[in-house]
Amino acid sequence: MALVARAGSITRSPRGAARWWAKVAPYVFISPFYLLFLAFGLLPILFSLGVSLFNWQGVAQAQFTGLSNYGVLLTDPDFLTALGNTVIVWLGSTVPMVFLALAFAAVLNAQRLRLRGFFRTVYFLPVVTSLVVTGLIFSVLFDPSIGLVNDALHAVGIAPINFLSDPNWMKPTLIMALLWRWTGNDMVIMLAGLQSIPGDIYEAATVDGATGRQAFWRITVPLMRPIILFDFIISTIGAFNLFEEPYVLFGGSAGNIGGTQNAGLVTGTLIYQNSFVFFNFGYGAAIAWVVAFIIFVLSMLQLKLGNKPVD
Amino acid sequence: MIGVNTAHRSLAARSWPARLLLYLGLCVFAAAFLAPFYWMIISALRPQSEFYQIPIPVIPSHLTLQDFVLLFQRSEFGRGLLNSAFLAFVSVVLQVFFSSLAGYTFAKLTFRGKDVLFTAMLATMMIPYMVTIIPNYIIMAHLGWIDTYWPLIIPGIANAFGIFWMRQYCQSIPSELLDAARIDGAGEFMIYWRVVVPLIQPALASLAIFVFLSTWNDFLNPLVFLRNQDLFTVQLWLAVVSHEGNVGQPAIVMAGSVLASIPVLLIFIFMQKRFVAGLTAGSIK
Numbered sequence: 001m002a003l004v005a006r007a008g009s010i011t012r013s014p015r016g017a018a019r020w021w022a023k024v025a026p027y028v029f030i031s032p033f034y035l036l037f038l039a040f041g042l043l044p045i046l047f048s049l050g051v052s053l054f055n056w057q058g059v060a061q062a063q064f065t066g067l068s069n070y071g072v073l074l075t076d077p078d079f080l081t082a083l084g085n086t087v088i089v090w091l092g093s094t095v096p097m098v099f100l101a102l103a104f105a106a107v108l109n110a111q112r113l114r115l116r117g118f119f120r121t122v123y124f125l126p127v128v129t130s131l132v133v134t135g136l137i138f139s140v141l142f143d144p145s146i147g148l149v150n151d152a153l154h155a156v157g158i159a160p161i162n163f164l165s166d167p168n169w170m171k172p173t174l175i176m177a178l179l180w181r182w183t184g185n186d187m188v189i190m191l192a193g194l195q196s197i198p199g200d201i202y203e204a205a206t207v208d209g210a211t212g213r214q215a216f217w218r219i220t221v222p223l224m225r226p227i228i229l230f231d232f233i234i235s236t237i238g239a240f241n242l243f244e245e246p247y248v249l250f251g252g253s254a255g256n257i258g259g260t261q262n263a264g265l266v267t268g269t270l271i272y273q274n275s276f277v278f279f280n281f282g283y284g285a286a287i288a289w290v291v292a293f294i295i296f297v298l299s300m301l302q303l304k305l306g307n308k309p310v311d
Numbered sequence: 312m313i314g315v316n317t318a319h320r321s322l323a324a325r326s327w328p329a330r331l332l333l334y335l336g337l338c339v340f341a342a343a344f345l346a347p348f349y350w351m352i353i354s355a356l357r358p359q360s361e362f363y364q365i366p367i368p369v370i371p372s373h374l375t376l377q378d379f380v381l382l383f384q385r386s387e388f389g390r391g392l393l394n395s396a397f398l399a400f401v402s403v404v405l406q407v408f409f410s411s412l413a414g415y416t417f418a419k420l421t422f423r424g425k426d427v428l429f430t431a432m433l434a435t436m437m438i439p440y441m442v443t444i445i446p447n448y449i450i451m452a453h454l455g456w457i458d459t460y461w462p463l464i465i466p467g468i469a470n471a472f473g474i475f476w477m478r479q480y481c482q483s484i485p486s487e488l489l490d491a492a493r494i495d496g497a498g499e500f501m502i503y504w505r506v507v508v509p510l511i512q513p514a515l516a517s518l519a520i521f522v523f524l525s526t527w528n529d530f531l532n533p534l535v536f537l538r539n540q541d542l543f544t545v546q547l548w549l550a551v552v553s554h555e556g557n558v559g560q561p562a563i564v565m566a567g568s569v570l571a572s573i574p575v576l577l578i579f580i581f582m583q584k585r586f587v588a589g590l591t592a593g594s595i596k
Contacts, residue, residue, distance in 0.1 A: 018496075025416075025500065026416045026420040026422040026499075029413055029420075029500075030412075030413045032409050032468060032469065033470075033471070034428070034432075034469075037432075037435055037469045040447055040465070040466035041443060041466075043446070043450065044442075044445075044450060045446070047446035047449065047450070048442055048445060048446040051449070104340070107333065119337050121580070123340065123341070126344060128528075128576065129528075129575065130530065130571060130575070131528065132546045132549050132571075133549065133571055133572055136549060136553055136565070136568050137351050137565075138347070140350065140564070141347060146363070146367060146561060152366075180343075184344075237439070241439060241440060243531055244531065248550065248553070251554075271441050272531075275445045275448070276535055281445050281448075284445050288439070288441045288442045288444075288445065289442060291439065291441060292439040292441070292442050295439055
């Protein structure tokens with residue numbers, strides 16, 4: 001009874017109403033995120049798990065088939081090809097990218113470097129370019145008949161290479177495009193990390209007679225390990241979600257999304273093809289879940305390796 | 312910053328051949344990063360006949376806007392530019408407003424369950440995009456939203472990165488200012504609108520740039536959710552132009568690429584400081 005009376009007085013008096021609003025307002029202010037996430041994040045995830053258990057071919061009635069989509073997946077040559085290609089592109093781009101990004105960041109962090117701002121801007125510039133434009137520029141540069149790269153090779157006496165349709169060259173071309181587009185992104189993250197290393201550590205090392213190179217390997221790299229690890233993990237996630245660059249480079253809407261002998265097929269384009277070209281939603285969702293699981297395992301593995309204590 | 316200065320004293324102390332080599336290396340990489348841009352611009356501006364010369368001249372004999380004219384004649388590229396500008400504008404306004412309101416709330420207001428809610432929000436950033444796009448397509452189809460801009464606008468409002476980034480920035484707002492407004496009788500929303508928003512203008516601008524770039528450059532979402540060419544964005548038109556035989560000359564494709572890149576490059580070059588600060592702030596704090 002007392003409670004009801006109190007509640008009544010709160011809503012009646014203007015001060016009480018203000019106090020009530022002050023309590024509720026935070027939840028109102030953050031609610032759009034959670035409501036939209038429920039509708040377009042959580043619901044789809046649960047739905048997607050469910051869908052992956054069905055044979056659902058767009059227009060036709062969905063049939064419950066249990067784990068059979070996952071069973072088919074393990075022996076599907078397209079899936080295995082896409083997975084193999086993705087692993088090659090992932091390792092081929094991530095390792096040099098992280099290495100280059102750290103080197104660029106270390107050099108471009110030096111205060112006395114002339115034109116430091118200019119170099120930072122130029123190295124970062126590709127990151128703002130759209131992935132479609134990146135794919136288009138590289139397909140023009142590496143075109144077998146009108147491409148600049150083949151002209152340059154011709155000038156030094158090398159026969160033209162079909163970078164975009166020779167199965168041996170498709171993945172290296174994709175890796176080059178990825179290095180151009182994404183290295184600046186990793187570099188900026190590394191720069192932020194470098195700036196958080198306290199300078200007196202280097203001062204002490206200099207007093208102790210350490211050279212610049214020793215300081216880099218003994219101080220910078222160990223202290224930067226969490227950031228380097230972070231870069232490795234985001235690059236891994238990026239590689240397994242690759243879509244636009246291979247789609248544009250290897251002729252996505254021309255029907256064969258993976259290019260010659262599927263040498264340019266990656267997991268991202270395979271999911272797209274199954275879901276939105278063949279409208280086989282169930283199978284597409286199953287691939288997406290397996291890929292998500294692989295990303296999770298690889299990230300955990302890297303975290304475990306990266307967090308191993310140094311001597 | 313003082314630390315950074317002393318940390319790299321060794322650079323200045325290096326011998327001049329070492330320094331020369333360092334700058335030479337930096338220039339080689341700068342050229343590698345710039346060359347594709349140069350080739351895009353030059354390919355769009357050179358006369359088409361030059362494409363069939365071997366070797367193709369690195370510097371064109373003269374420049375022409377012919378390919379831009381052909382691009383507009385043979386496709387609805389202009390409409391694509393307008394559609395993308397509209398989508399980017401709407402997304403920027405909505406995402407900046409809702410992200411800053413929620414970010415401020417997490418930074419400055421106290422309420423039960425705050426930590427759990429915040430952690431849950433951060434965890435949503437880990438979900439791989441490919442997992443949600445198929446069910447989202449089915450949901451949008453049920454809502455009758457295929458071939459509308461709703462799927463490109465509404466889910467994006469729940470921007471976990473934006474909320475996180477605004478929260479980091481809002482933590483530096485002095486609580487005394489907010490308490491003073493409260494004593495003056497200002498309501499909770501008015502405090503956000505009149506006191507907080509003017510204080511966080513730089514952060515709002517950074518987030519706006521970020522949202523603009525990601526909306527303008529988005530390809531997968533428009534590709535999945537749009538069928539009607541009247542609604543196509545600039546990135547979709549680029550893909551159409553590059554695949555259609557009659558418009559598909561590389562020169563015209565490059566003209567389109569130049570037009571699609573001009574807004575993002577201009578924004579980046581003029582607002583660089585804000586942009587790079589925005590990208591790095593989240594990762595260190």
